[in-house]
Each structure stands twice: as structure tokens, then as C-alpha cells.
Amino acid sequence: xxxxxxxxxxxxxSYHIDEEYYAAxxxxxxxxxxxxxxxxxxxxxxxxxxxxREARLIDQGRFNAWLELFSDDCLYWVPVTAGGGDPRVEVSxxxxxxxxxxxxxxxxxTGLAYSQIPASRTRxxxxxxxxxxxxxxxRLIRSNFVVHEFRAGVxxxxxxxxxxxxxxxxxxxxxxxxRANLLDSEQYHENLTLVF
Amino acid sequence: MTxxxxxxxxxxxxxxxxxxxRWSAHVLEDRVxxxxxxxxxxxxxxxxxxxxxxxxVYLAHESQLPEPNSYLSVNMGQRxxxxxRDRNGELHGIFNRCSHRGATLxxxxxxxxxxxxxxxxxxxxxxxxxxVGAPWPEGYGPDFDRSKFGxxxxxxxxxxxxxxxxxxxxxxxxxGEWLGPARGWLDYWIDRAPGGEVFVRSAAFRMGxxxxxxxxxxxxxxxxxPAFSHRSLLDMASRMGDAKDxxxxxxxxxxxxxxxxxxGHGHSVIDQRPAHDGPGSFWSNQxxxxxxxxxxxxxxxQHPADADTLLDLCVGSQINLSIFPNLLIIxxxxxxxxxxxxxxxxxxxxxxxxxxxxxxxNTIRIRTQEDFPAFGEPxxxxxxxxxxxxxAVVEDEWILMNRGLGTGWQEMTEDGVVKTxxxxxxxxxxxYEEWVRLMAGEAT
Ligand code: FES
Ligand SMILES: [Fe+2]
Numbered sequence: 001x002x003x004x005x006x007x008x009x010x011x012x013x014s015y016h017i018d019e020e021y022y023a024a025x026x027x028x029x030x031x032x033x034x035x036x037x038x039x040x041x042x043x044x045x046x047x048x049x050x051x052x053r054e055a056r057l058i059d060q061g062r063f064n065a066w067l068e069l070f071s072d073d074c075l076y077w078v079p080v081t082a083g084g085g086d087p088r089v090e091v092s093x094x095x096x097x098x099x100x101x102x103x104x105x106x107x108x109x110t111g112l113a114y115s116q117i118p119a120s121r122t123r124x125x126x127x128x129x130x131x132x133x134x135x136x137x138x139r140l141i142r143s144n145f146v147v148h149e150f151r152a153g154v155x156x157x158x159x160x161x162x163x164x165x166x167x168x169x170x171x172x173x174x175x176x177x178x179r180a181n182l183l184d185s186e187q188y189h190e191n192l193t194l195v196f
Numbered sequence: 197m198t199x200x201x202x203x204x205x206x207x208x209x210x211x212x213x214x215x216x217x218r219w220s221a222h223v224l225e226d227r228v229x230x231x232x233x234x235x236x237x238x239x240x241x242x243x244x245x246x247x248x249x250x251x252x253v254y255l256a257h258e259s260q261l262p263e264p265n266s267y268l269s270v271n272m273g274q275r276x277x278x279x280x281r282d283r284n285g286e287l288h289g290i291f292n293r294c295s296h297r298g299a300t301l302x303x304x305x306x307x308x309x310x311x312x313x314x315x316x317x318x319x320x321x322x323x324x325x326x327x328v329g330a331p332w333p334e335g336y337g338p339d340f341d342r343s344k345f346g347x348x349x350x351x352x353x354x355x356x357x358x359x360x361x362x363x364x365x366x367x368x369x370x371x372g373e374w375l376g377p378a379r380g381w382l383d384y385w386i387d388r389a390p391g392g393e394v395f396v397r398s399a400a401f402r403m404g405x406x407x408x409x410x411x412x413x414x415x416x417x418x419x420x421x422p423a424f425s426h427r428s429l430l431d432m433a434s435r436m437g438d439a440k441d442x443x444x445x446x447x448x449x450x451x452x453x454x455x456x457x458x459x460g461h462g463h464s465v466i467d468q469r470p471a472h473d474g475p476g477s478f479w480s481n482q483x484x485x486x487x488x489x490x491x492x493x494x495x496x497x498q499h500p501a502d503a504d505t506l507l508d509l510c511v512g513s514q515i516n517l518s519i520f521p522n523l524l525i526i527x528x529x530x531x532x533x534x535x536x537x538x539x540x541x542x543x544x545x546x547x548x549x550x551x552x553x554x555x556x557x558n559t560i561r562i563r564t565q566e567d568f569p570a571f572g573e574p575x576x577x578x579x580x581x582x583x584x585x586x587x588a589v590v591e592d593e594w595i596l597m598n599r600g601l602g603t604g605w606q607e608m609t610e611d612g613v614v615k616t617x618x619x620x621x622x623x624x625x626x627x628y629e630e631w632v633r634l635m636a637g638e639a640t
Contacts, residue, residue, distance in 0.1 A: 007489055012436055017487030019556070081399040088559045090398040091547040091566050097486040106435050107571050113428035114582075115574035152581075188542055190404040193574045 010072045010098035017097055022088055025075070028177065029084060031132070032142060032163045039131040047131035047141045050166065050173060055124050055145075058195050063105040066195070071167055071174040076101050078180045078196055093185065093192055104195075113193070120151040120194040126162070137168045138176075145180070149194050158196070159183045219632045226598035228628060230587045233408040233595070239538035246521050246634050247273025247535065250365045252374050254523035255279055255289065257530060257546070258358040259395040265308045265323060271534060272362060277350065278302050279360065280323040283310065289350030289362045290325040301347075325349050357386050358394060359523070377611045378463040381517045385525055388513060393551030396530060398562065401545040401569050405577040407584035409522075409535040412543055413627065415576055416518040416526070417464040419449055419456055419618030420599060425579050429571045433483050441481045442572075444471040445618075454618040460611075462520030462630030464623035469514045476504035478511040485510075485563035491556060499554075509553060510560040512568075520627050528565055539584050543577075545569055597624035 007015035039047070057066040070076070078093035079085055087095055096104055107113055128144040141164040149156045165177040180196035222229035232238055247253055253272050256279055260268050267280045269292065276292035278301070292300045299316040302309075311328060313320040318331040325347040333340055350362040354371035359382065361371055372379065386392045405411075415421065422445035423430070430443050444452065453470035472478055479492075496503045512527025524531040534542040547565040549558040587595075600606070600620030607615045616622050 013489050014484065014486050015489040018490050021487070022559075080401060085399060087562070088555070089549055089562060091401065091562055091569075093401070093566075094570065095486060095563065095566055099484060100486055103432050103435065103483075103571070107428055107432040110428045110431045112431055113571075113575055114425070115578040117578075186399045186402070188402045188404045190406065191574055191577065192403075193570075 011102040012099060014097050014099050016073055025087070025177070028140070028165055029163070029179075031134075031140060032179075036130055036132040036140075036142075039133075043131050043133055043139070044129065046173075047139065048129045051126045051129060051141065051143055051162070051164070054175070055126050059122050059124060061119065063108055063195070067101060067105050069175050070098065070101060070178075071169070071176045072098055074098055074101065074175055075177045075179075076104075076175075077177065078182065078185070078192075080186050082183075082185050083181060084179065093182075094196075108193075108195075115191050115193045116151075118152060120149050122147055122149050122194055124148070128161075139166045139168075139173070140164070141166065145196075147194070147196060151191070151194075154190075156190075160185070160196075219635060223628050223632050225625065226601055227594040227596050228624075230590075230593050230595060233410060233584065234538060234587050236538045239408070239535070241635060243273040243535065245637060246631065248275070248364045249634055249637060250363075250368060251521060251634050252354075252361045252363045252368060252371055253521065254519060254532060255353075255360045255362050257394070257396040258287075258355055258360060259397065260306065261287070263308065265310050266306070267302065267309055267323060268306045269302055269304065272350065272364075273535065276300055277362075278312070278323075279353075280309075282322075282324050287353050287355060287360060288324050289353045290321075290323075290347040291349070293348065294319060295321075295327065295345045295347055296330070319345075321347050356382065357392070374461055375519065376461060376463070377457075377459045377613050378461075378465070378517065378519055381459070381465050381515060382525070385513050385515065385517065388509060389550035390552035395549045395551070396546045397549060398547040400547070401543075403543045403545060403569065403573065403577065404536070404541065405543070405580050406540055407577075407580040408538060409533050409541040411580040411583055412524070412533050412541060413518060413521065414597075414624055415580065416516060416524045416531075417456060417466060417623030417627075418621070419445065419454060419466050420621070421576070421579075422446070423449070425576050426572050428575055429568075432571060441483055442468075444468075449619050450617055452618065456616055456618045456620060456623060457609075458614040458616070458622050458626040460613070460626075462518075462627035464518050464626065466516040466618055467514070468516070472514060476507060478514060479504070479507035482511040482564060483567055485560055485567065487560060487563065491560050494556065495554075506553060506557055509550065510557055511564055518623065518627075520630055527568060528561060529569075541580075543573075545573075597621040597628070 003015045007013035054069055076094055076096040080092055081090055108116055124145055124147040126143050126145050130142045132140045143162045145160055145162055147158040160180060160182040163179040164175060166173045167176045222232060255270050256268055261281050264281055264283045264285050267278050270277050270279055278290050278292045280288045292302050294301055294314040296317055296319050299314055301312040301314050309323060311320055311322050320328045322328055327342045327345045351364050351366050353362050356371055356375060386394055422442050454468050456466045458464050495506050499506055517525040522533040528548050530546040532544040534544060536542055547562060600616060600622055605617040605620055609615050
């Protein structure tokens, strides 16, 4: 799809999330449900290294650097319905295009978000990594996570799995879609303002 | 606080007057006592009398029971309850509690079923509550009368235009009378949808906080807090220059155009609409949603005549309607207060879609309904939790609700509705009158 020039900056405008965008999201999601062939060592190594680095940036609270990992047409998605549901008619904990994700990072850093004063301390384990090269410019990575969070005297644990779609740009691999599927996404949660 | 055991039990006016007197030291004109938020005994009494007793309690929206024989698991206070439609579509409220030895019958959240078989010893009940049969009934002797062992039912179930309420009080006033002037505000909210069709289909945000349930109710009618509690949101919204939704709460809200209304029976509403002007202004004030620009272009080109109306429908109603004790209408969401413990509460946010509009309107409407729960509500809930923590100072006994007293802001309108400034704490003073009545066991 072509984006009119005045809307090219996706941290300010969102012209590209349309019917076709949702349809493409459905198609990629279906691939994440399939069995994949065993990845070669390089692919697996690169996928694991990418996830580890991303996890560390979040856990270190380096959200601007984290944001830079995402592509212009990215989606950071934390569904409510386990597995995703239909985002056209269902809300998500996060359904962030580049603009909303920039908002989220900005919001976290305002120093005024009382739900993050004090800020969450997190540390996460990412494992069971599988990777699939769809084409030379596109990779899918599937992994499990356990996120430990400590905030305001309370320790919590979140488990689930990530579905990453990475795209290759001139300089690096970037995240086109990151979907964090919480095991209990549709259940009771206190203060879900941490980043998954 | 006064010992519960000293309160006379039983019917009669004297007992009631005394019971009411029991709270006279805890609910004053301008303040309430901290123990109403911290004492487990008060909480357990509320579960019986405010989420039961003489009260009407919100249970669910009819769209959650879409067809004959649908059922939905909900709670009335902490009583597990199955709301059902029978085969003719009639609504029933039956407690999810086997009449044999008490096991819950239904352990799924929703579905369709003509009957429920208890997983413990196999007693089977119709979705209207009658006992159909018990395995090997000979064991109950020849005189076993099944008709005596049906499931306990909610005394009365009633729906106002899709909003289902229940009461355990056979003599309660009708739901319509109890809603009173709140009906007109619900009507406005429902009739925004062409054809008045509202659907609860999305999975809900089940947000929890470590605080008393009344902190959520106190806040729902509070036009004083947004400029402070939501500073992060307001700051974020001005990231790209112009201020957006709710920034108007910061501009001398005491004499601004927004008003709040005390509607009787503890209900109240904040009307933010006067802070907007004309069709399209809800939309233009809304913080941007994913897909906004392409969508607006599409709607303006395909529906030029009613584009502004369609765009406004993607954005909240600009009213915050509180129906005591547990229903909060905020934006386009139906929020339900679920009390879990004296210091723990679940706020269930149901997003809504509507009939009579192009599907992409509902999609953007859904995207809008992700915004406030992510960037607004968590800060409020953090403040609720910090109130609960603050209330541990036993010696500092009072929570104030005196803002607006002595100002002359309040103005009596028809139906006994009191109109006032949006930052008045009148909504608290009025719902506590209802709370005292319910806790005293008086008919509403
Ligand atoms: S408890 Fe239900 S059949 Fe025994
Ligand atoms: Fe608020």
C-alpha cells in the first residue's frame, strides 16, 4: 500500500492500518500455529540473540532503544483473548502501531504515570526458541517467556509465548509484529503497565 | 466501630432506626470513617446488604446471552450466579450452587445449555432451576418431592433496554423506578447507536486493584481528579502539540461548562459534553487510534452526509454514569465493580460494539476503547491502592467528601435531580445516604 507523503512519519500518523493490514495479520498468525522445520544453526542463533537483546533492553528500562528495534509499520500486540481473538471486534491489552507505541514509551517516561511510580523491575527468561525463514527478508520466531516483575512491594510472574515477525532492513532486522500471548490474558490482572 | 452484635435484629421500625443509628458516627455530612474501607466485617455486611438485601445489582448485558438457552456465569457480590435464557428467551437468575450439598453446577463462563448436571453427585437441573432428577432416587424414600429441591433463584430479574439487574428483595421498587432519572442518561448512551443496538462481545479487561470497591465508585463521579491523577495521559496526549481529550478538566473545572448530577438512589453522572462543540468534536478531541487517518478519509468519502456522526460513534459517549452499587458507564464501556475482599476489587471493563454502522466503525471504536484502560485507568487504580495504604493510619480516621459544601453550587432540578459543578463531591455524599439506607436494611 502506498502511504501519502504527509502521513509518511508513522510515529505521528497512522494511515496504513486498514482492512488489508488486519487480513495480513490473520495470515501470519496462522503460520505461527503450524509445525516448522528445524532451523539451521545460524538462523536459530541469530533469532535467539535478537530475542535476548530485546529482552535485556526492556528489563533495563531502555525503552527508547527498544522502540528503535521496531519497523515503521510495526505492531506491539498483547491480546486479551488468549491467542489473539479477532482484533477487529475485540480489545487488546496493547494493540500499538508505531504511533501508539511511541506514545506508550513517552507515557512511561513522563515521570507522571503513577502506575509506574515506582517503576516495575522486570527480568525475563526467553526460551524454546523456534525460527522460520519465510523469505530472505522475513523471519518468524516463536518462543516461550517467563517475566518476573517486582513493583511497589509486590512480586508477580507472567508466563506465555511470543510471536515475533522480523523484517530485514538495510541496517538490521526489525520487529514488524511482536505478539505477547499471556497464559491468562483474559483473567484478573493488577496493573498491567509493564512491557512484555 | 460499634459492635455488630449490639445491633437489634428483627423486623420493626425501632430496630431499623437503631440500625441506621449504628452508622451515624461513621457517615457524617462531610466525611466517612476509614473503617468503611478497611474493616472486613463492614465488607461482609456490604456483600449481603449492598450487593443483595434491598438493592438492585447489575448482572450483565443481554447481548452476552445471545440466543435461547444461553447462559452466563456472573457474581452477585460474591454469590456465584448463572444467568440463563430459557428456550423461549426469558431471563432467569439461578444461583450456581447445587441444592444437594452446595457444589457449583456450572464451571464454564458462558455457553448454551438446556440443563445443568452437578459434577459432584449428578443432580440435574433445568436452566430455569427446577430439579429434573437425582441419581437413584429410591435412596430418598418414597416421598421425595423434586419440586422442593430446585435451585435457589434470584428473587427478581429485570432488564432495562439490555441492562440486566437482579434483586433479592421481593418488595423492591421496580427497576425503572429504582433507576429513576438515570434512565434518561442510559437512553442517551444506548440511543447513540443507530437502532439502539449495543453488543458486549469482546473479551473484557479484568483489572484488579488492592483497594476497597468503593474507591472505584468514589472516583467514577469525581471530576476533580483528572487534571492530577491523569497527568501522564494528558502529557502524553500533547506529545504531538495540541491538547486532547480531558485536558479541559484542567482548565478551572470549578466554573467550566461540565456538570455533574446526583440522580437519586446513589446514582450520578458527569456530563463532559458541554466541553465539546458540535458534531465531529468528540472525534477530533480523541487521542489518535491505530488506523485513524485512512479510516477518517474513507468515512468522509463514503458517507459524506453523516461522516461526523459516524466518527463520533468511534469515540466515547462523554458521559460517566454511575449506577449504584456496581455499574459504571464510561466512554463506550460498561464497567462492573466486583468486590473480592475489603481491600481487593476487580473492575471488569466490557468494550462494546454497535449495530447499524459499517464494520470499520466498530473496529476503530474498539481501538479507542484500548486507550484509556492502558494510559488512564492504571494511574487511577494506583491511586486507589495508595489510598488503601494511607488508610492504615488508624489514628487519622476520616475520608473527606466536603468539596462543594458551602459553595451554593447545587441546584435542584425536576425529578429531584441535583445539578452541580463537576468537581463537587456531592456524588459521594449522596451515594453514602443510599449506602446507609441499604446497610440499615431499609426499603429503597
Ligand atoms: S453437590 Fe450437587 S449433586 Fe451433590
Ligand atoms: Fe480517572
